[in-house]
Amino acid sequence: MANPKDPQQDKKTENLAPHTADNADQLLTTNQGLRINDNQHSLKAGERGPSLLEDFILREKITHFDHERIPERVVHARGSGAHGYFQVYEPMGKYTKAGFLNDPSRKTPVFVRFSTVAGSRGSTDLARDARGFAVKFYTDEGNYDLVGNNIPVFFIQDAMKFPDFVHAVKPEPHHEMPQAASAHDTFWDFISLMPESMHMIMWVMSDRAIPRSYRMMEGFGVHTFRFINEAGQSHFVKFHWKPLLGVHAVAWDEALKISGKDPDFHRRDLWNAIESGAFPEYELGVQIVPEEDEHKFPFDLLDPTKIIPEEVVPVQRIGRMVLNRNPDNFFAETEQVAFHPGHLVPGIDFSNDPLLQGRLFSYLDTQLSRLGSPNFHEIPINRPVAPLHNNQRDGHMRQTINRGGTSYEPNTLGGGCPFQAKMADGGFTSHQERVEGHKVRARSRSFFDHFSQAALFYHSQSAPEKTHIVNALRFELGKVTVTDIRIRMLGLLNQVDTSLAAQVAAGLGLEVPATPEQPVNHSIPADGDPEQFQPFTVAQQVTASAALSMAHTVKNTIKSRQIAFLLANGVAAEEVDKMKTALERQGAVVQLVAPHLGAITTDTDKVLEADQSFLTTGSVLFDAVYIPGGAAGTAQLQTHPDALHFIREACRHCKAIAVTGAGATVLEAAFIPPADDPGIITDGHPEAFIAAIAQHRCWDRESQRSIPA
Numbered sequence: 190m191a192n193p194k195d196p197q198q199d200k201k202t203e204n205l206a207p208h209t210a211d212n213a214d215q216l217l218t219t220n221q222g223l224r225i226n227d228n229q230h231s232l233k234a235g236e237r238g239p240s241l242l243e244d245f246i247l248r249e250k251i252t253h254f255d256h257e258r259i260p261e262r263v264v265h266a267r268g269s270g271a272h273g274y275f276q277v278y279e280p281m282g283k284y285t286k287a288g289f290l291n292d293p294s295r296k297t298p299v300f301v302r303f304s305t306v307a308g309s310r311g312s313t314d315l316a317r318d319a320r321g322f323a324v325k326f327y328t329d330e331g332n333y334d335l336v337g338n339n340i341p342v343f344f345i346q347d348a349m350k351f352p353d354f355v356h357a358v359k360p361e362p363h364h365e366m367p368q369a370a371s372a373h374d375t376f377w378d379f380i381s382l383m384p385e386s387m388h389m390i391m392w393v394m395s396d397r398a399i400p401r402s403y404r405m406m407e408g409f410g411v412h413t414f415r416f417i418n419e420a421g422q423s424h425f426v427k428f429h430w431k432p433l434l435g436v437h438a439v440a441w442d443e444a445l446k447i448s449g450k451d452p453d454f455h456r457r458d459l460w461n462a463i464e465s466g467a468f469p470e471y472e473l474g475v476q477i478v479p480e481e482d483e484h485k486f487p488f489d490l491l492d493p494t495k496i497i498p499e500e501v502v503p504v505q506r507i508g509r510m511v512l513n514r515n516p517d518n519f520f521a522e523t524e525q526v527a528f529h530p531g532h533l534v535p536g537i538d539f540s541n542d543p544l545l546q547g548r549l550f551s552y553l554d555t556q557l558s559r560l561g562s563p564n565f566h567e568i569p570i571n572r573p574v575a576p577l578h579n580n581q582r583d584g585h586m587r588q589t590i591n592r593g594g595t596s597y598e599p600n601t602l603g604g605g606c607p608f609q610a611k612m613a614d615g616g617f618t619s620h621q622e623r624v625e626g627h628k629v630r631a632r633s634r635s636f637f638d639h640f641s642q643a644a645l646f647y648h649s650q651s652a653p654e655k656t657h658i659v660n661a662l663r664f665e666l667g668k669v670t671v672t673d674i675r676i677r678m679l680g681l682l683n684q685v686d687t688s689l690a691a692q693v694a695a696g697l698g699l700e701v702p703a704t705p706e707q708p709v710n711h712s713i714p715a716d717g718d719p720e721q722f723q724p725f726t727v728a729q730q731v732t733a734s735a736a737l738s739m740a741h742t743v744k745n746t747i748k749s750r751q752i753a754f755l756l757a758n759g760v761a762a763e764e765v766d767k768m769k770t771a772l773e774r775q776g777a778v779v780q781l782v783a784p785h786l787g788a789i790t791t792d793t794d795k796v797l798e799a800d801q802s803f804l805t806t807g808s809v810l811f812d813a814v815y816i817p818g819g820a821a822g823t824a825q826l827q828t829h830p831d832a833l834h835f836i837r838e839a840c841r842h843c844k845a846i847a848v849t850g851a852g853a854t855v856l857e858a859a860f861i862p863p864a865d866d867p868g869i870i871t872d873g874h875p876e877a878f879i880a881a882i883a884q885h886r887c888w889d890r891e892s893q894r895s896i897p898a
């Protein structure tokens with residue numbers, strides 16, 4: 190019988206990993222299995238005497254506690270994980286022989302870890318940052334890790350620059366400030382000398398860097414990879430994850446406030462969605478490029494600062510991932526999971542992207558220092574489901590008890606086992622790409638167009654999205670204390686788009702410098718010829734790409750959206766019921782927010798229970814607000830400063846607001862005059878409210894109405 194006091198233990202008893210432990214109905218023991226009689230007192234010489242060194246029970250407990258922490262990840266320290274499965278729609282044998290991409294009946298288990306990049310393990314979820322989107326597929330042919338981000342490009346083109354980049358974005362070394370933020374001198378100093386980062390800068394200054402939810406962001410493999418089919422034929426491939434709920438973001442002011450109200454906002458959102466059965470779903474997309482087309486693009490396929498526009502090579506959706514189970518234990522699973530782009534299966538291979546090539550070294554190395562042993566693959570979350578046999582032995586914390594007298598190959602004493610696998614038996618072989626060249630520290634000239642795709646991204650944004658980018662740059666560069674850095678950045682931005690640079694400059698009270706005065710490119714070797722490193726621009730195949738703007742995303746569902754009902758004693762019960770039923774039928778989550786917790790009386794006999802008070806929550810934690818009628822209730826809200834702030838803030842953040850009956854008087858009290866605003870539903874029609882919430886935000890409100898929060 191499970192312990193009724195621990196709902197987490199009560200939940201799942203099937204399909205547990207071999208080392209899963211729970212305490213239900215068990216006696217307390219030491220790590221050696223000795224039953225403990227007193228877990229309250231250390232062993233002392235007399236009741237008031239000194240503690241005794243012989244207290245092995247105390248020493249075991251404290252020693253274990255002292256060693257509870259492992260080093261957090263150098264980057265992507267802050268993360269949240271979930272279990273689920275992946276299923277391919279149709280066999281992909283034409284392109285890849287990977288088993289899990291060929292059998293539509295197979296549900297391949299996955300573990301996904303979402304993360305921010307720059308902050309420490311305890312930092313806020315809502316930092317302006319790229320998000321990690323790492324997926325471990327436990328396939329029958331071994332573990333395959335697709336270790337991607339929610340942004341399809343990266344800051345740098347060569348692994349050699351990664352430690353510099355990370356040092357620049359991390360808190361500054363002398364005073365360790367600021368936490369989880371790029372808005373500081375060292376980051377922008379580095380970026381202003383690194384023109385190749387300009388495309389990524391457009392993405393991280395856009396709202397993509399402040400997602401509404403992990404469930405509402407895309408994922409990208411970033412690098413070009415290869416698919417290899419049974420015949421050994423290679424196609425280049427770019428990986429995408431497309432969230433079925435669409436791609437949505439919060440407002441920057443909102444992100445800052447969420448960081449205070451609930452720094453676990455994304456973690457909680459993911460956890461609650463899965464607990465409530467609203468399982469996050471993503472489709473796996475691929476852009477496939479035949480080998481012979483490698484050089485048909487105005488950029489280099491090996492350059493990780495470039496995308497292939499979807500209008501040029503469409504994304505084929507080839508399968509679906511469902512996240513349907515929360516981890517049992519954060520440390521054992523989310524913290525100890527070890528991803529590595531080098532965890533491959535037959536049918537998938539690398540390209541020569543120099544960033545990817547560097548990563549192939551880094552991830553194995555980092556696990557050794559973080560998890561402390563080459564046996565990290567034995568930790569339950571990292572174990573393959575495919576059988577594992579080799580002659581690797583021993584090391585810290587080895588769990589496997591290898592039997593037999595031989596641990597080498599070839600051998601006769603062990604009957605030759607384990608045997609090498611023929612290709613027909615799934616043996617992995619690297620794609621036999623022909624490679625020849627001089628041994629050089631160099632970069633191909635084909636990597637040197639740093640601005641065309643930055644411009645493509647900027648030009649593809651809707652008007653509100655462009656404004657957000659301008660404001661993000663004004664904010665970030667406004668936090669920079671060295672004017673020269675700001676000016677260098679304006680010079681770079683000017684090469685992306687002159688109006689962008691002019692608007693940012695206006696916010697900083699500076700002039701855009703004339704481009705020729707700008708330093709060419711500081712990321713050159715000591716003896717490099719600056720002329721050789723001069724960036725150039727090449728016309729792209731498209732001048733705008735709809736897929737790059739969130740304005741064109743999925744907007745037909747309110748599933749799992751959080752709706753606040755603001756109410757006080759005397760609220761109209763029938764109006765609450767009607768709206769709640771309509772929203773919940775569409776999968777939204779309603780919370781009653783009132784001046785106090787506990788019972789809320791209504792205009793009928795019915796008594797409601799408040800889920801939150803104005804003290805325990807805030808508008809920034811919701812997607813939309815509804816104010817029901819009822820004269821007595823609305824009279825209280827009209828004079829309640831927190832209620833009025835709640836409504837005005839929701840309005841400022843462009844959220845859908847609906848009122849019924851006397852609810853309109855609260856809107857008036859909040860100084861929100863009626864206007865032609867599709868996000869404010871004054872006739873209380875649930876259908877209209879649902880349609881407005883599905884739009885996610887009414888971003889045009891920002892430029893059309895000036896409602897202070």
Ligand code: HDE
Nearest residue numbers: 262265302321322337338343348351411547548551552555
């Ligand atoms: Fe990573 N990266 N990275 N990275 N990365 C790590 O590995 C590294 C890069 C990404 O949830 C580390 O286990 C180098 C690009 C994700 O556990 C480390 C370079 C992309 C995660 C590391 C890159 C990523 C990491 C830190 C440049 C997008 C979190 C801890 C050559 C495609 C995985 C760890 C998780 C984590 C190195 C660039 C994605 C230090 C050297 C580009 C999602 O090994």
